[in-house]
Amino acid sequence: MSKLTPYLLVAPLVAFIAIFTYVPIVSSVDLSFRSWNFMSPEMPFVGFSNYARLFAWDDFWDSLKVTTIFAVISVPIRLVLALAIASYLKRETLSSRVLRGAMFLPTITSTVSIAVVFSWVFSTDYGLANGLLTAMGLGKVPWLQDPSVTLLVLIFINTWKQLGYDVIIYIAGLQAVPQELYDAAAMDGGRRFQVFRRVTVPLIMPTTYFLLVISVIEAFQIFTIINVMTRGGPAGATDMLVHLLYRTGFVLFDIGTGSALAIILFVLLIGLALVKARALGAKVHYEA
Amino acid sequence: MKLRQNATTALALVAGLLFLSPVLYSIWMSFQTAQSYYRGGFEFSLGNYGTAVTKFNFARYLVNSIIVSGMVTLVGLAVSTTAAFAFARFDFKGRDLLFGITVATLMIPSHITLIPNYLTLARVGLLDTYAGLILPAISNGFAAFFLRQYIRGIPRALDEAAYMDGARPLQVLWRVIVPISRPAIFSMGLYIFLGEWNNYIWPLVAVGKEDLYTLQLGLARLYSVNPGEGLIDWPLVMAASTITILPVLFGFFLVERHLVRGITMGAVK
Amino acid sequence: MSRSLHISIAASFVALAASTIAAQAQTTVSFWHSFNNRAGEALEEIIANYEAANPDVDIQGEYVGNYNDIVARLQAAIPANRAPAAVILEVTRYGLFADGGVLVDLTPYFEADPLKDVLYDYAREIGVIGDKNYTVPFNSSTPILYYNKDIFARAGIEGEPDLGTFDEILKAAQTITETLGSEGITGIAAPGQFARWGLVMANGSDLIDSMTGEILLDDPKTIEAYEWMASLVDEHKVASADGVTEEDNGRDAFLAGKVGIMMNSTGNYVGAREALGDNLGVLPMPCNPDCSVPIGGAGIGILASAPQDVQDAAYDFVSYAASAEANAIWFAATGYLPINKNSAEQPVAAEALANQPGIDVAIKSLPYAHGRARTPVVTWMRTTEYDVWQAMALGQTPVEAAMTKFAEDTRAEEARISN
Numbered sequence: 001m002s003k004l005t006p007y008l009l010v011a012p013l014v015a016f017i018a019i020f021t022y023v024p025i026v027s028s029v030d031l032s033f034r035s036w037n038f039m040s041p042e043m044p045f046v047g048f049s050n051y052a053r054l055f056a057w058d059d060f061w062d063s064l065k066v067t068t069i070f071a072v073i074s075v076p077i078r079l080v081l082a083l084a085i086a087s088y089l090k091r092e093t094l095s096s097r098v099l100r101g102a103m104f105l106p107t108i109t110s111t112v113s114i115a116v117v118f119s120w121v122f123s124t125d126y127g128l129a130n131g132l133l134t135a136m137g138l139g140k141v142p143w144l145q146d147p148s149v150t151l152l153v154l155i156f157i158n159t160w161k162q163l164g165y166d167v168i169i170y171i172a173g174l175q176a177v178p179q180e181l182y183d184a185a186a187m188d189g190g191r192r193f194q195v196f197r198r199v200t201v202p203l204i205m206p207t208t209y210f211l212l213v214i215s216v217i218e219a220f221q222i223f224t225i226i227n228v229m230t231r232g233g234p235a236g237a238t239d240m241l242v243h244l245l246y247r248t249g250f251v252l253f254d255i256g257t258g259s260a261l262a263i264i265l266f267v268l269l270i271g272l273a274l275v276k277a278r279a280l281g282a283k284v285h286y287e288a
Numbered sequence: 289m290k291l292r293q294n295a296t297t298a299l300a301l302v303a304g305l306l307f308l309s310p311v312l313y314s315i316w317m318s319f320q321t322a323q324s325y326y327r328g329g330f331e332f333s334l335g336n337y338g339t340a341v342t343k344f345n346f347a348r349y350l351v352n353s354i355i356v357s358g359m360v361t362l363v364g365l366a367v368s369t370t371a372a373f374a375f376a377r378f379d380f381k382g383r384d385l386l387f388g389i390t391v392a393t394l395m396i397p398s399h400i401t402l403i404p405n406y407l408t409l410a411r412v413g414l415l416d417t418y419a420g421l422i423l424p425a426i427s428n429g430f431a432a433f434f435l436r437q438y439i440r441g442i443p444r445a446l447d448e449a450a451y452m453d454g455a456r457p458l459q460v461l462w463r464v465i466v467p468i469s470r471p472a473i474f475s476m477g478l479y480i481f482l483g484e485w486n487n488y489i490w491p492l493v494a495v496g497k498e499d500l501y502t503l504q505l506g507l508a509r510l511y512s513v514n515p516g517e518g519l520i521d522w523p524l525v526m527a528a529s530t531i532t533i534l535p536v537l538f539g540f541f542l543v544e545r546h547l548v549r550g551i552t553m554g555a556v557k
Numbered sequence: 558m559s560r561s562l563h564i565s566i567a568a569s570f571v572a573l574a575a576s577t578i579a580a581q582a583q584t585t586v587s588f589w590h591s592f593n594n595r596a597g598e599a600l601e602e603i604i605a606n607y608e609a610a611n612p613d614v615d616i617q618g619e620y621v622g623n624y625n626d627i628v629a630r631l632q633a634a635i636p637a638n639r640a641p642a643a644v645i646l647e648v649t650r651y652g653l654f655a656d657g658g659v660l661v662d663l664t665p666y667f668e669a670d671p672l673k674d675v676l677y678d679y680a681r682e683i684g685v686i687g688d689k690n691y692t693v694p695f696n697s698s699t700p701i702l703y704y705n706k707d708i709f710a711r712a713g714i715e716g717e718p719d720l721g722t723f724d725e726i727l728k729a730a731q732t733i734t735e736t737l738g739s740e741g742i743t744g745i746a747a748p749g750q751f752a753r754w755g756l757v758m759a760n761g762s763d764l765i766d767s768m769t770g771e772i773l774l775d776d777p778k779t780i781e782a783y784e785w786m787a788s789l790v791d792e793h794k795v796a797s798a799d800g801v802t803e804e805d806n807g808r809d810a811f812l813a814g815k816v817g818i819m820m821n822s823t824g825n826y827v828g829a830r831e832a833l834g835d836n837l838g839v840l841p842m843p844c845n846p847d848c849s850v851p852i853g854g855a856g857i858g859i860l861a862s863a864p865q866d867v868q869d870a871a872y873d874f875v876s877y878a879a880s881a882e883a884n885a886i887w888f889a890a891t892g893y894l895p896i897n898k899n900s901a902e903q904p905v906a907a908e909a910l911a912n913q914p915g916i917d918v919a920i921k922s923l924p925y926a927h928g929r930a931r932t933p934v935v936t937w938m939r940t941t942e943y944d945v946w947q948a949m950a951l952g953q954t955p956v957e958a959a960m961t962k963f964a965e966d967t968r969a970e971e972a973r974i975s976n
Contacts, residue, residue: 003380005374005378005457006374006378006380006383007374007380009370009371009373009374009378009457010370010371010374010375010386010390012366012367012370012371013367013368013370013371013390013426013429013432014371014386014389014390016367016423016426016427017389017390017393017427017428017429019408019427020401020405020408020423020424020426020427021393021396021401021427022389023404023408024400024401024404024405024408025396025400025401025404027404027407027408028400028401028403028404031403031404035973037632037657037974038632038633038635038636039632039635039653039654039657039659040657093293093296093297094293094297094300095293095296095297095299095300095301096300098297098300098301098304099300099303099304101304101540102303102304102305102307102308103304103307105308105311105537105540106308106311108482108486108536108540109311109486109533109536109537110485110486110503110504110507110532110533110536111486111488111504112486112488112504112507112508112529112532113311113507113529113532113533114311115508116507116508116511116525116526116529117310117311117314117526117529118310119511120314120522120525120526121310123520124797124799125741125799126326126519126522128310128313142798142799144802145797145798145799145801145802145951146798146951147951147953160307220397221397221399223399223488223489224488224489224504227488227489227492227508228508228511228512230802232944233802233944233947234798234801234802234947234951235944235947235948235951235953235954236944236947236948236953237953242399242489245399245402246402246489246493249402249403250493250629250633251629251940252937252940253629253632253633255403258403259403262399262400262402262403263400265397265399265400266396266397266400269395269396269397270395270396273394273395274395276395277395406633406637407636409637410636410637410638411636413637413638415637415639416637416639493633496630496633496634496639498619512622513593513622514805514809519809519813520809
């Protein structure tokens with residue numbers, strides 16, 4: 001067996017990764033120091049001025065704010081709902097399998113389809129949501145036109161889509177909790193909620209931590225639903241970071257500032273990913 | 289007891305249907321005409337599907353999505369399995385570094401590569417081609433990372449027996465490792481396929497030519513150009529949306545268990 | 558030399574000649590445009606007529622989206638070398654491309670083309686920056702005021718309404734919203750960007766001075782016009798926010814008979830007429846107090862990246878598209894202005910003028926129609942204006958503060974891109 005064999009075996013994958021992931025990181029850094037609009041033949045070096053522009057740009061701070069608000073509202077809702085549902089669905093009965101399946105479907109369904117369907121659900125005049133409100137004798141809500149409401153609508157849709165995933169992960173975590181612990185707690189005369197609070201919640205902490213971090217990371221990467229439903233509007237209310245990145249690069253064609261934003265996003269997400277790695281470490285530790 | 293169980297199952301079914309009602313209703317809506325939709329009646333019609341296919345080219349988009357997701361899955365699995373095999377079974381200089389580089393892609397947000405990958409493919413003339421849609425998506429270390437873990441769980445004695453019989457490394461991979469890892473490879477394949485099927489941002493920037501649109505692009509575009517002057521033709525849009533999700537839903541019912549396993553495995557990502 | 562050899566040599570010459578002809582027949586002109594539905598069909602007819610007369614040229618028209626989509630896709634196409642040979646460019650947003658050397662200077666073609674003598678000056682002028690001609694006009698327009706006679710009558714407004722000033726328009730919109738709001742009818746569609754620009758001009762100002770290039774976004778009269786427009790949505794609630802987040806929604810609601818008044822391009826005339834029939838009323842834009850409307854629409858530019866023979870073929874098509882024959886088809890099918898002095902004499906145009914009351918409103922407003930600035934920064938300014946407008950109309954930012962900031966940002970961007 002040649003010494004080269006293992007290198008040849010890993011070469012294709014490593015080549016793909018090098019060309020399409022690592023080289024682009026280096027060129028992003030390079031582009032972030034240049035001024036370019038896709039058209040001019042030169043790309044003059046401008047030092048840190050793109051970063052300065054970015055930090056002086058209201059849209060950037062607004063976008064960071066919107067993204068943070070999205071995460072702060074949506075993540076706890078997802079976790080609480082998912083844990084509650086998972087503790088109910090963790091038994092292997094037919095009904096819980098049916099429900100798990102139903103909840104899981106949106107996770108694998110195309111985000112574009114979901115965005116289109118919910119554009120209809122929340123459209124002002126012919127949508128399902130306002131139809132229900134009208135039937136109950138209430139007024140119509142401009143779901144996608146009112147800046148204070150639209151972000152909440154997106155949070156709702158995203159929660160609906162991702163909840164099934166959180167539930168499945170929680171169920172896996174719950175099933176790993178040794179049954180004796182519950183029995184012991186029950187023997188102590190603990191009531192159901194007490195058992196849940198004193199036994200389940202602490203034991204499931206590593207899973208919670210893991211889900212917490214990945215849903216925050218996810219919030220920082222949301223794009224499709226915004227691009228299809230709101231394009232960042234109304235009035236910038238849903239202009240989250242990746243959408244701003246797309247807009248800066250492929251609508252405003254400010255490649256330098258767009259690349260600077262990509263670098264900032266990169267640093268933020270790598271930070272979060274390192275936290276996630278620690279979470280995984282904690283989980284592995286618990287399982288061992 | 290039996291009755292009660294049936295009742296809970298029925299209740300669960302209703303709850304599940306309620307949860308999915310927006311999507312189910314959209315499928316229902318796709319079978320009626322726009323006129324009857326706006327009048328508030330119901331007139332069964334397959335016309336929206338006809339329009340989506342003849343006037344808006346959705347059959348082509350479906351084929352494109354299958355080609356792109358299929359190729360990404362096949363090529364991705366091929367390069368990942370061979371790499372995973374090497375990482376799991378060979379001791380070579382730089383292995384840990386290369387493995388680290390591979391695993392680190394799990395942490396790197398793909399969006400940072402958007403502009404540079406666009407420019408790279410622009411320079412080599414691969415925008416507006418299938419290759420341009422497929423190649424960047426292969427650059428993902430997750431499958432290799434996962435399959436390496438799996439392969440490490442396979443007893444080495446099996447490989448060694450094969451080597452004794454004079455097999456070469458690729459033959460060992462193909463005849464010993466792959467058959468045993470089939471469930472893991474299958475789950476990974478589903479995972480990759482689904483991810484690519486639903487991919488949106490890269491096709492959005494990499495494809496301008498309409499005949500290379502994937503379903504996701506075609507649907508987003510159909511919705512944004514608002515067919516029919518005046519009110520949006522929702523039933524037509526929903527027919528297109530149904531074409532976009534149905535293949536995945538069918539797949540889901542066929543292989544639900546595998547899929548759920550793939551996703552839970554994805555959790556260690 | 559044997560006879561058969563002669564024959565085979567002759568045959569190969571014929572084959573060679575045939576292949577050259579075949580190669581010539583392959584001249585393909587890719588052409589990006591912004592017209593679908595009815596306008597798209599009219600454009601296809603024009604293309605088909607051209608191809609019938611020029612079998613050696615294949616015009617591959619592609620509907621890309623609206624003017625913004627075209628600008629975005631064109632700019633993205635440049636590093637990728639996938640720009641088309643010809644492209645529709647809106648009259649204020651091609652400066653960026655002309656400046657970047659992306660567009661061919663068509664002056665030499667134009668000087669040699671008899672077309673230049675039969676185009677109206679107002680139309681020819683939109684393609685000129687400095688002393689160079691970058692686009693040939695195709696679809697020219699001004700905004701006009703559409704109203705729904707049936708809605709006006711049901712709201713108790715009899716006869717031809719007075720809609721000549723901002724106050725009169727607001728009053729009519731309020732009457733409609735108050736009387737018919739319960740039926741889901743609103744008074745007016747939130748003005749789209751073209752109409753907004755027109756309303757600023759009607760108020761005696763401009764967004765960017767077309768002569769000097771001075772940025773007038775924070776001019777008191779500009780601010781005043783925007784305050785009035787935003788108040789339609791935010792304060793008076795006579796316009797639905799639907800048309801703010803997606804400007805086509807306003808037009809669609811008007812066509813569906815849900816809105817009383819719409820200010821929009823004359824290019825919507827035929828569509829509106831088909832949707833509303835005799836209920837469609839058409840008036841000139843308000844004079845508040847100035848009678849001044851912007852000339853909009855688009856011309857066709859040719860890309861410097863195309864090979865010379867393709868550029869030549871493209872120009873020939875572009876010239877045909879502005880001919881009286883093609884322009885008459887276009888005018889009659891859409892309501893866009895005639896750009897060719899001979900268009901009106903064509904039977905199809907004469908018939909439209911006779912049978913479609915109001916199609917000539919835009920033509921009559923030409924004496925006070927003006928070209929607009931087309932400096933490179935206009936593209937950025939128009940892209941950004943949508944967000945600024947949303948923030949103002951939805952009550953997120955006070956108009957004066959928003960416009961002051963917008964003016965500053967636009968000046969900064971202009972300084973940045975001119976470096």
